[in-house]
Amino acid sequence: MADTLQGYATKLEALARSQGLDYYPVHFEEVPSSFMMEVAVYGLPVRMPHWSFGVRYIHQLIQHQMGHSRLFEVVFPGNPGRAYLARNNSLQENTLVTAHVLGHADFSKNNALFRRSQEQVGYRIVEQAAAHARRIGEAIETHGEQRVEQVLDAALALEAHIDTFADLNRPRYAPRAKGKAAAVPGFQSRFDELPGEEDRDKPAEPAPMQLPPNPERDLLWFIAKYAPEMQDWERDIFLAVREESFYFYPVFASQIMNEGWASYWHARLLREADFLPQNEYLDAIKTHSDVVRPHAAGQQAALAVNPYHLGFVMWEKIVEADGLKKAFQIRAEDDDFSFVRNYLTEDLAEELELFRYESGKDGTIRVVDSGIHDIREAILAPKYNFGAPQVFAKHVAVDGSLDLVHEHETDGRGLDVQRTERVLDYIGQVWRRPVRLTTVDGEGNEKVISREAA
Amino acid sequence: MANDQSSFLEQRRQGKGWYDLFSRGARDWLRHNEKVQDAVRQNLPELISGADILGQGGERTVKVPVRFLEHFRFRLADSNERSGAGQGQGKPGDVLARPAQQGPGKGKGGNDEGGYQFVLELKVDDIVEWLWEELKLPNLTMKTGGLREEDYVREGWNRRGVRSRLDRRRSVKEAIKRRAIQTDGPPFSDEDLRYRQLVVRRQPATEAVVFFAMDVSSSMTERDRRLAKTFFFWVVQGLRRQYTRIEPVFVAHTVEAWEFNEEEFFQVQGSGGTVASTAFGKVAEIIDERFDPSRFNIYVFYASDGANFRHDRESAANVLTQVAGHANYMGYVETVPSGQHSLTSETAALFQGLMEAGAPAGRYALSTPESVWEAIRTFFTSQATAED
Numbered sequence: 001m002a003d004t005l006q007g008y009a010t011k012l013e014a015l016a017r018s019q020g021l022d023y024y025p026v027h028f029e030e031v032p033s034s035f036m037m038e039v040a041v042y043g044l045p046v047r048m049p050h051w052s053f054g055v056r057y058i059h060q061l062i063q064h065q066m067g068h069s070r071l072f073e074v075v076f077p078g079n080p081g082r083a084y085l086a087r088n089n090s091l092q093e094n095t096l097v098t099a100h101v102l103g104h105a106d107f108s109k110n111n112a113l114f115r116r117s118q119e120q121v122g123y124r125i126v127e128q129a130a131a132h133a134r135r136i137g138e139a140i141e142t143h144g145e146q147r148v149e150q151v152l153d154a155a156l157a158l159e160a161h162i163d164t165f166a167d168l169n170r171p172r173y174a175p176r177a178k179g180k181a182a183a184v185p186g187f188q189s190r191f192d193e194l195p196g197e198e199d200r201d202k203p204a205e206p207a208p209m210q211l212p213p214n215p216e217r218d219l220l221w222f223i224a225k226y227a228p229e230m231q232d233w234e235r236d237i238f239l240a241v242r243e244e245s246f247y248f249y250p251v252f253a254s255q256i257m258n259e260g261w262a263s264y265w266h267a268r269l270l271r272e273a274d275f276l277p278q279n280e281y282l283d284a285i286k287t288h289s290d291v292v293r294p295h296a297a298g299q300q301a302a303l304a305v306n307p308y309h310l311g312f313v314m315w316e317k318i319v320e321a322d323g324l325k326k327a328f329q330i331r332a333e334d335d336d337f338s339f340v341r342n343y344l345t346e347d348l349a350e351e352l353e354l355f356r357y358e359s360g361k362d363g364t365i366r367v368v369d370s371g372i373h374d375i376r377e378a379i380l381a382p383k384y385n386f387g388a389p390q391v392f393a394k395h396v397a398v399d400g401s402l403d404l405v406h407e408h409e410t411d412g413r414g415l416d417v418q419r420t421e422r423v424l425d426y427i428g429q430v431w432r433r434p435v436r437l438t439t440v441d442g443e444g445n446e447k448v449i450s451r452e453a454a
Numbered sequence: 455m456a457n458d459q460s461s462f463l464e465q466r467r468q469g470k471g472w473y474d475l476f477s478r479g480a481r482d483w484l485r486h487n488e489k490v491q492d493a494v495r496q497n498l499p500e501l502i503s504g505a506d507i508l509g510q511g512g513e514r515t516v517k518v519p520v521r522f523l524e525h526f527r528f529r530l531a532d533s534n535e536r537s538g539a540g541q542g543q544g545k546p547g548d549v550l551a552r553p554a555q556q557g558p559g560k561g562k563g564g565n566d567e568g569g570y571q572f573v574l575e576l577k578v579d580d581i582v583e584w585l586w587e588e589l590k591l592p593n594l595t596m597k598t599g600g601l602r603e604e605d606y607v608r609e610g611w612n613r614r615g616v617r618s619r620l621d622r623r624r625s626v627k628e629a630i631k632r633r634a635i636q637t638d639g640p641p642f643s644d645e646d647l648r649y650r651q652l653v654v655r656r657q658p659a660t661e662a663v664v665f666f667a668m669d670v671s672s673s674m675t676e677r678d679r680r681l682a683k684t685f686f687f688w689v690v691q692g693l694r695r696q697y698t699r700i701e702p703v704f705v706a707h708t709v710e711a712w713e714f715n716e717e718e719f720f721q722v723q724g725s726g727g728t729v730a731s732t733a734f735g736k737v738a739e740i741i742d743e744r745f746d747p748s749r750f751n752i753y754v755f756y757a758s759d760g761a762n763f764r765h766d767r768e769s770a771a772n773v774l775t776q777v778a779g780h781a782n783y784m785g786y787v788e789t790v791p792s793g794q795h796s797l798t799s800e801t802a803a804l805f806q807g808l809m810e811a812g813a814p815a816g817r818y819a820l821s822t823p824e825s826v827w828e829a830i831r832t833f834f835t836s837q838a839t840a841e842d
Contacts, residue, residue, distance in 0.1 A: 357544075
């Protein structure tokens, strides 16, 4: 099979390039399905050890054994890209998967969000993550499993709390410049410079910098840089977790586009692959229709939207209406937010039978009458900020205690108190000073959750 | 240029991948289980004080239901109201799901892992090990004083013996030694054979008898007996940890005392008053008949609600002193209403007297299932120090 597949792959690549796909070389590797499962659980082929992955692993294993999930491939962007194919795929499946991977490879090389994160992590996230895992292994040998685990409990719990607009190697806050250099440009500064004002406005020394100067959403970075008593190896772990989150963000925030794009291209490449025998084409395209479908066979409706299917149909419409050139431009410039808002039209939503649902207080879930705007926002709502609540570092007090604030106005309601307490405990183990968080309770009143340092 | 090409299935040609050798998922899963066990250990006294472990035969286990550990994250408070996007046939107003039909697999996977449960089956032996560690209990000191048991042990070699005790390694060595000086001798001769020899040695006694005496008079309620029962159970387990052979003896009393087997003992319900001296008398009698104090480590535990007939005080004190002379330790637990810790009863005074006289004895108030562990801790700690 390998030789046949290699033959197909070479031809598929030639076809892909002739159609304008542009990607870094991809290393394909066949792996046992047990390994595929681990990659799916960890998100990376080699990743730091943590017990929480063990729980996810068991769930995946149960799902797998019940036949609920089958993984055909996992692909990692980079130069070279890396694609893992399940060893039990048939030749037809692998043909489809190879074409699919080329779509992903093109997307990750050209999409702006991916390009930015790839530039930051140096096109070698697989190797970087393996290096993190090795460093953490060394830390376990030096400092013991328990201490490393405490740091990872905190760092991984805050995995989603990064600022993807900041740089990966983000420097500490610039110290407040002496005198008036830090003053706001514009009228105020010119006003300040007017003669005769100097005596009144002459602070003896610049006020100590407020920390953080503005509410900080990059919690992993903030703790790594400003925790009063953290050791270097602990800060290192925080920054390692942050780097991996940087890598995960575009995967998460452009899933509809990316999976849709790869599905569009596997369908198109196979359709145009005149070298494929007819029956193999049919088998391969059968796999396509099993994966790229709105909901499970036999179901009338699903309480979720399959990103493969949604993305696939949207790309088909775009190419049909505006041509390939426009499609290439969109794949380079957009992310799921702009993609769905700009190109999921009312007609398309109707054709796809998309709807919005709501549940009443009694838990009954009903379809509600919604305009296209509401449907788009319902699709996008779980995608903000990795789907995590918005939590900011607000202030570090004189005694070193840390104040966090939950932006409940954006999220619509307060945080789960019990979980928050436990997360604050995790943070307390590395911050080593009291940690407080302000949110709202069920009635909308301010609630401060406070934990002493561990 | 070669580097610019995608390469296909390169690993297959290089043979097995590293991932065939090691599963990270399994490693992290084992670590999770370790943490669950630790968590269970820390809450062990509460978890198993309610468990029904008594009266089972064979290898005893306790089943504790546990949840998967949750790795906590910031999450919005639960809300009955949720909304989202779906796909399929549905007109506004169509009902898609009712609360009763909520099954797994809907909603976002993510952190819903906490919902799964699995049952951890713990061996009583393991629990006892953990408890002893957790309660920081010392090992018991066994009764010293001479060698009491005879046993055969291997010692030295003999040129004659039965075939089964032939020591082949030793015999070959002998043959090698012989041939070193006897260059033309046969490879083996009868002279080379060595047999292991057994001799009789006297061993220190590691047998113990533990008396469980319980007041089953009408004043002892079901709750009182259950507390006593739990206490007794863990005492036996604790002693088993140390002694290869341990024989429990069960004595129940009202105004009279009887010996029971284990099952009957916990079922028995007497009526009438309490004359504690009868129980201690029975214990003394059984020791005389069956358990030579020079051979056996003797433990006596007595549970009562403390109400003893006043006129029994003197005889009870006498017979108690007599038993104390033989026993490694005597413990008294009094079942009291929850919240009470002081012991002012008639029987408590008896044991107080014993302790003041320097006998290895202790007493403790049992009010709640949790206090059982405190009682165990008190007894085993004081027993160890009493004998040091």
